[in-house]
Amino acid sequence: MMLALEIFRALADATRLRIMALIQTMELSVGELAQVLGQSQPRVSRHVKILCDAGLAERRKEGSWVFVALGERALVAPAMAAIDSWRSRESDHWAVADAARLAAVRADRAAAANAWFEANAGQWDAIRSLHIAESDVESVMRQILGDAPIATLIDIGTGTGRMLELFAPLAKSALGIDRSSEMLRLARAKLAERGLLNAELRQADLYALPMADGGADAAIIHHVLHFAQQPGAAIAEAARVLAPSGRLLIADFAPHEREEFRASEGHTRLGFSDEQILGWFAAAGLAPVRTETLGGGELTVKLWLGRKAGSPLKEAIAA
Structure with a gap:
């Protein structure tokens, strides 16, 4: 019961629900999450810490970047299933906006990689x-x-x-x-x-x-x-x-x-x-x-x- 309370407390915030939806799609750095959410990195980092403390997310440091991914599947899957079910019952303008900004992040990543490939192919x-x-x-x-x-x-x-x-x-x-x-x-x-x-x-x-x-x-x-x-x-x-x-x-x-x-x-x-x-x-x-x-x-x-x-x-x- 205490675990359930901790999970629901962690999810009781619109920004953290948005973060969970985003990292369900792909692993993102804290900077990329800030870009998609339109919030400062320190603020996003605080939200990520709450999710990680509840076991819903995990951080992976790579150099100066920190990637955020979903936590342990057995813990996260029931929560995400409930969130997805509730989300399907009504339109969510934040989800639409986040998806558009996430597409821009993906495009930036792909463009950087492709530019390097084209420049260095030989x-x-x-x-x-x-x-x-x-x-x-x-x-x-x-x-x-x-x-x-x-x-x-x-x-x-x-x-x-x-x-x-x-x-x-x-x-x-x-x-x-x-x-x-x-x-x-x-x-x-x-x-x-x-x-x-x-x-x-x-x-x-x-x-x-x-x-x-x-x-x-x-x-x-x-x-x-x-x-x-x-x-x-x-x-x-x-x-x-x-x-x-x-x-x-x-x-x-x-x-x-x-x-x-x-x-x-x-x-x-x-x-x-x-x-x-x-x-x-x-x-x-x-x-x-x-x-x-x-x-x-x-x-x-x-x-x-x-x-x-x-x-x-x-x-x-x-x-």
């Missing part, structure tokens, strides 16, 4: 090599995925097509997607040089992959997730296109404090912890299979492999 592979020897990462990725044939592979955020170079030869068909037309132009040139006729490239968004449910046997997200506005949503979309027993391999950075990467390299997130990635795996219906840590460079690189649940027949055969 140096993309070289920039990656500054962080850790890419050959070491690729070697472990090969070990993790193995040599077994793949029916359909999707490389999400393909950049200059390096992952397709490595893994398309194992696949019957391979698809690389990227939002940047300049990246895709470079990738097409590279794949043509390699004679990879089974690899296709498309301009698309990682949140809306151009593939039917269950259309891929393997998916790769290689050094892309730290640019994503909604990493959990990107993982969920990758899981959607995986067939039963399909695998998702993510390569990205462990948490770090290189704040300058936000401005100099367009990073939205300063790396990811195992807890974050495995939490998103669980939410997307992926079971963790393997985690690897590769140090030795300016940054530590992490590899996470998840597998989608298999069909009942496959599960029975495997048993």
Whole structure:
């Protein structure tokens, strides 16, 4: 009963209800929440603290930014279900206004990332090599995925097509997607040089992959997730296109404090912890299979492999 009282006290404020609705959509920094709500950062921080103290939200510090996300699912889900039900019974002008301003925040994030991609497309592979020897990462990725044939592979955020170079030869068909037309132009040139006729490239968004449910046997997200506005949503979309027993391999950075990467390299997130990635795996219906840590460079690189649940027949055969 005391927990319920604390939760209802925390929600007994219009601004805090708005914050809960916003972070239900995506993780936002305190500054972005202030921008959407039209309030000062100190005031928003006080509201966020009340929500965090009640367990309804949690703060994640990344460099000088603090991201706010929903709290523990078991605690938050009943409260959000009630709020959503009540909201559906009447129009809410604040929700309409907040949604419009949130769209502007998303557009700002996307514009900053796209501008960096277009400016640095020609140096993309070289920039990656500054962080850790890419050959070491690729070697472990090969070990993790193995040599077994793949029916359909999707490389999400393909950049200059390096992952397709490595893994398309194992696949019957391979698809690389990227939002940047300049990246895709470079990738097409590279794949043509390699004679990879089974690899296709498309301009698309990682949140809306151009593939039917269950259309891929393997998916790769290689050094892309730290640019994503909604990493959990990107993982969920990758899981959607995986067939039963399909695998998702993510390569990205462990948490770090290189704040300058936000401005100099367009990073939205300063790396990811195992807890974050495995939490998103669980939410997307992926079971963790393997985690690897590769140090030795300016940054530590992490590899996470998840597998989608298999069909009942496959599960029975495997048993």
